[in-house]
Amino acid sequence: xxxxxxxxxxxxxxxxxxxxxxxxxxxxxxxxxxxxxxxxxxxxxxxxxxxxxxxxxxxxxxxxxxxxxxxxxxxxxxxxxxxxxxxxxxxxxxxxxxxxxxxxxxxxxxxxxxxxxxxxxxxxxxxxxxxxxxxxxxxxxxxxxxxxxxxxxxxxxxxxxxxxxxxxxxxxxxxxxxxxxxxxxxxxxxxxxxxxxxxxxxxxxxxxxxxxxxxxxxxxxxxxxxxxxxxxxxxxxxxxxxxxxxxxxxxxxxxxxxxxxxxxxxxxxxxxxxxxxxxxxxxxxxxxxxxxxxxxxxxxxxxxxxxxxxxxxxxxxxxxxxxxxxxxxxxxxxxxxxxxxxxxxxxxxxxxxxxxxxxxxxxxxxxxxxxxxxxxxxxxxxxxxxxxxxxxxxxxxxxxxxxxxxxxxxxxxxxxxxxxxxxxxxxxxxxxxxxxxxxxxxxxxxxxxxxxxxxxxxxxxxxxxxxxxxxxxxxxxxxxxxxxxxxxxxxxxxxxxxxxxxxxxxxxxxxxxxxxxxxxxxxxxxxxxxxxxxxxxxxxxxxxxxxxxxxxxxxxxxxxxxxxxxxxxxxxxxxx
Amino acid sequence: xxxxxxxxxxxxxxxxxxxxxxxxxxxxxxxxxxxxxxxxxxxxxxxxxxxxxxxxxxxxxxxxxxxxxxxxxxxxxxxxxxxxxxxxxxxxxxxxxxxxxxxxxxxxxxxxxxxxxxxxxxxxxxxxxxxxxxxxxxxxxxxxxxxxxxxxxxxxxxxxxxxxxxxxxxxxxxxxxxxxxxxxxxxxxxxxxxxxxxxxxxxxxxxxxxxxxxxxxxxxxxxxxxxxxxxxxxxxxxxxxxxxxxxxxxxxxxxxxxxxxxxxxxxxxxxxxxxxxxxxxxxxxxxxxx
Numbered sequence: 086x087x088x089x090x091x092x093x094x095x096x097x098x099x100x101x102x103x104x105x106x107x108x109x110x111x112x113x114x115x116x117x118x119x120x121x122x123x124x125x126x127x128x129x130x131x132x133x134x135x136x137x138x139x140x141x142x143x144x145x146x147x148x149x150x151x152x153x154x155x156x157x158x159x160x161x162x163x164x165x166x167x168x169x170x171x172x173x174x175x176x177x178x179x180x181x182x183x184x185x186x187x188x189x190x191x192x193x194x195x196x197x198x199x200x201x202x203x204x205x206x207x208x209x210x211x212x213x214x215x216x217x218x219x220x221x222x223x224x225x226x227x228x229x230x231x232x233x234x235x236x237x238x239x240x241x242x243x244x245x246x247x248x249x250x251x252x253x254x255x256x257x258x259x260x261x262x263x264x265x266x267x268x269x270x271x272x273x274x275x276x277x278x279x280x281x282x283x284x285x286x287x288x289x290x291x292x293x294x295x296x297x298x299x300x301x302x303x304x305x306x307x308x309x310x311x312x313x314x315x316x317x318x319x320x321x322x323x324x325x326x327x328x329x330x331x332x333x334x335x336x337x338x339x340x341x342x343x344x345x346x347x348x349x350x351x352x353x354x355x356x357x358x359x360x361x362x363x364x365x366x367x368x369x370x371x372x373x374x375x376x377x378x379x380x381x382x383x384x385x386x387x388x389x390x391x392x393x394x395x396x397x398x399x400x401x402x403x404x405x406x407x408x409x410x411x412x413x414x415x416x417x418x419x420x421x422x423x424x425x426x427x428x429x430x431x432x433x434x435x436x437x438x439x440x441x442x443x444x445x446x447x448x449x450x451x452x453x454x455x456x457x458x459x460x461x462x463x464x465x466x467x468x469x470x471x472x473x474x475x476x477x478x479x480x481x482x483x484x485x486x487x488x489x490x491x492x493x494x495x496x497x498x499x500x501x502x503x504x505x506x507x508x509x510x511x512x513x514x515x516x517x518x519x520x521x522x523x524x525x526x527x528x529x530x531x532x533x534x535x536x537x538x539x540x541x542x543x544x545x546x547x548x549x550x551x552x553x554x555x556x557x558x559x560x561x562x563x564x565x566x567x568x569x570x571x572x573x574x575x576x577x578x579x580x581x582x583x584x585x586x587x588x589x590x591x592x593x594x595x596x597x598x599x600x601x602x603x604x605x606x607x608x609x610x611x612x613x614x615x616x617x618x619x620x621x622x623x624x625x626x627x628x629x630x631x632x633x634x635x636x637x638x639x640x641x642x643x644x645x646x647x648x649x650x651x652x653x654x655x656x657x658x659x660x661x
Numbered sequence: 662x663x664x665x666x667x668x669x670x671x672x673x674x675x676x677x678x679x680x681x682x683x684x685x686x687x688x689x690x691x692x693x694x695x696x697x698x699x700x701x702x703x704x705x706x707x708x709x710x711x712x713x714x715x716x717x718x719x720x721x722x723x724x725x726x727x728x729x730x731x732x733x734x735x736x737x738x739x740x741x742x743x744x745x746x747x748x749x750x751x752x753x754x755x756x757x758x759x760x761x762x763x764x765x766x767x768x769x770x771x772x773x774x775x776x777x778x779x780x781x782x783x784x785x786x787x788x789x790x791x792x793x794x795x796x797x798x799x800x801x802x803x804x805x806x807x808x809x810x811x812x813x814x815x816x817x818x819x820x821x822x823x824x825x826x827x828x829x830x831x832x833x834x835x836x837x838x839x840x841x842x843x844x845x846x847x848x849x850x851x852x853x854x855x856x857x858x859x860x861x862x863x864x865x866x867x868x869x870x871x872x873x874x875x876x877x878x879x880x881x882x883x884x885x886x887x888x889x890x891x892x893x894x895x896x897x898x899x900x901x902x903x904x905x906x907x908x909x910x911x912x913x914x915x916x917x918x919x920x921x922x923x924x925x926x927x928x929x930x931x932x933x934x935x936x937x938x939x940x941x942x943x944x945x946x947x948x949x950x951x
Binding site: 288326506507512514 | 671699700701702704714716717720721722723724725726730733734735736737739740741742744745762766923925927930931933936937942943945946947949950
């Protein structure tokens with residue numbers, strides 16, 4: 086028997102409820118004390134096509150998915166066709182017995198389990214769409230997994246829909262488990278609950294960033310639906326009323342960022358969540374925030390571009406675009422958190438930095454990081470560390486004590502000017518996207534221009550310490566150092582584990598400011614191989630520009646699918 | 662009591678002598694004084710163009726934004742601090758060209774925003790190209806054979822999208838314009854005052870002489886009922902020998918949509934304490950994930 090170490094995949098057409106089944110089953114496994122990594126893989130369509138949800142299960146923490154599949158829940162034959170190559174000896178395919186499983190699809194050593202999924206769903210629940218619940222029941226039966234965990238999730242998820250819905254879903258689980266009984270003996274994989282396991286969370290990047298931002302005082306979110314960025318807008322919309330925030334789905338991304346700038350100008354902590362194409366529409370307003378020194382947070386969950394690209398897929402190709410977006414020059418922050426923990430931390434810290442430095446803070450995520458679920462301890466989201474620091478914001482008392490007329494863009498040594506919000510009689514002021522003097526009046530004076538450009542730039546001269554140091558993982562000394570940023574953290578970390586001493590990792594969480602210790606760390610590496618999900622080597626270019634260092638090798642992937650440790654190890658042999 | 666001196670700015674306008682923007686600045690200032698609104702209680706949000714420099718020429722909170730974008734910026738301000746009087750001022754290129762989409766969406770939301778449009782039917786700051794509200798056939802540098810487009814109909818568009826206060830003013834009738842802006846400021850929801858602004862440098866055929874010959878006051882037309890939406894929609898498109906100004910439509914006094922936001926029931930967003938989440942709130946978030 087192989088216990089608590091396997092990958093389950095449920096696949097079918099869009100509209101079959103795969104995401105809720107996958108996330109729900111994942112939550113049940115986490116309630117049983119197991120460690121789960123979950124990842125939806127969807128096409129950009131509402132019906133048809135082929136979607137699947139992968140759940141990798143272990144007793145140890147997981148950071149990515151892997152290819153070998155041990156249990157495939159195939160709601161249609163297309164799922165078998167697409168994934169049979171990933172099935173290993175001793176694995177099982179559960180399929181709907183109303184479909185024929187042609188011999189050509191049958192792989193030696195793989196157990197085929199025909200179950201009347203749709204028929205049972207119709208009989209018990211009255212709805213064909215409940216076949217996914219029957220399939221989860223089959224999974225519990227084959228894996229010998231205590232059904233109470235799945236039942237508890239069903240009770241929680243369907244409670245609002247009434248007892249009848251809960252009961253029919255539970256009936257589907259039981260019928261599925263029963264149908265699995267004749268096949269259980271041949272199947273060697275088992276899932277066993279871990280007694281007395283501590284409570285853990287099953288959380289994706291969207292949720293982690295949303296929670297971080299909310300904890301950090303974000304109270305205004307405006308956006309326009311664009312996968313995979315809009316889940317943060319949706320998350321906020323669903324929490325807004327309860328937590329005292331305003332979340333608006335508006336007419337377009339241009340409106341979204343301009344509204345956020347307006348809200349921030351008035352004093353709210355404001356954010357725009359989007360994806361690359363949406364951000365492209367926000368570029369002009371990025372400069373608006375830059376020159377008016379308005380704190381605003383921009384979250385970009387990247388997907389492959391250019392233009393529409395592959396809407397539901399993943400890539401890391403917007404880094405240099407974000408870094409340089411807008412005409413003219415002004416300082417900005419650019420972060421690339423690599424994990425749900427870092428997304429949470431960046432989520433609240435971004436709002437402090439935006440207000441302290443009175444400028445734009447950009448956060449890069451991507452579909453893999455935003456949609457991928459990890460299992461973490463609740464303490465890993467460090468709410469105790471959260472602080473709300475509004476920087477040089479003038480209080481009413483300070484404004485009442487003003488002795489000279491208020492100058493919003495006052496030239497200071499740090500470049501940061503005391504900031505008043507509109508509404509106080511002692512600080513009636515104008516901000517403009519034109520170049521301006523200290524009072525905010527339009528100015529084309531050459532000397533003033535130079536002074537104001539320098540003043541804005543100076544704000545970040547002393548801000549290098551705001552960039553987290555590179556994350557090191559693995560042995561101190563290794564023959565290869567894998568260099569990465571953003572979401573590649575997880576798969577690279579797993580590759581380092583598997584290489585068992587032969588490699589270590591340096592991960593960039595911050596890109597601007599460029600982390601101060603990065604150059605030394607890279608120079609100390611014996612051999613550097615950079616791992617990133619784009620075609621042109623964007624971090625590689627940035628490192629070269631900022632340090633003059635040339636990496637020894639590169640692993641680049643831009644097929645829209647995330648890295649896996651096995652892929653990195655395989656490619657490493659070619660480049661190292 | 663607010664006075665005109667309170668609103669006196671430090672900068673001299675860069676507008677041409679005779680520009681309609683002087684009258685609009687004057688009318689806005691006098692309307693604010695008449696409504697007893699102090700400069701710190703209001704914010705003027707503008708786009709880009711000659712007229713959009715207006716907040717620099719008075720003493721008031723101002724946000725001089727991007728071309729075409731003052732409307733969403735103003736809505737963000739209103740949602741963040743609905744205690745502020747939010748006044749949007751922009752030109753026709755700004756609001757009916759680059760920002761036409763934002764305009765329509767703003768109207769259908771009904772925020773409590775007063776929108777004043779300096780509609781001179783020309784691009785002034787870029788030296789005289791035809792604008793979205795120019796009449797068809799306008800010959801200018803970018804339309805040497807004459808424009809082929811029909812003009813945008815802002816008043817009819819606003820009425821169509823649910824605006825409840827839709828008016829047109831003219832700086833040549835200053836007291837009338839002050840009164841219109843005053844009514845707009847008193848309106849509880851969205852209010853539009855489109856203003857026929859003579860551009861004496863680049864649109865001389867639509868300057869004072871043209872308008873003075875044609876303008877009539879809707880208030881003096883005894884047959885006109887500004888609560889009749891269909892009639893308003895029709896009259897909003899009357900243009901030619903006779904050009905109406907005044908209140909075209911006065912519908913229901915519906916309060917601003919920002920007041921419907923659950924988070925704003927306790928007061929303006931920026932006046933609510935910004936504190937860390939408490940234990941119960943954190944526990945609630947964790948419960949969703951386990």
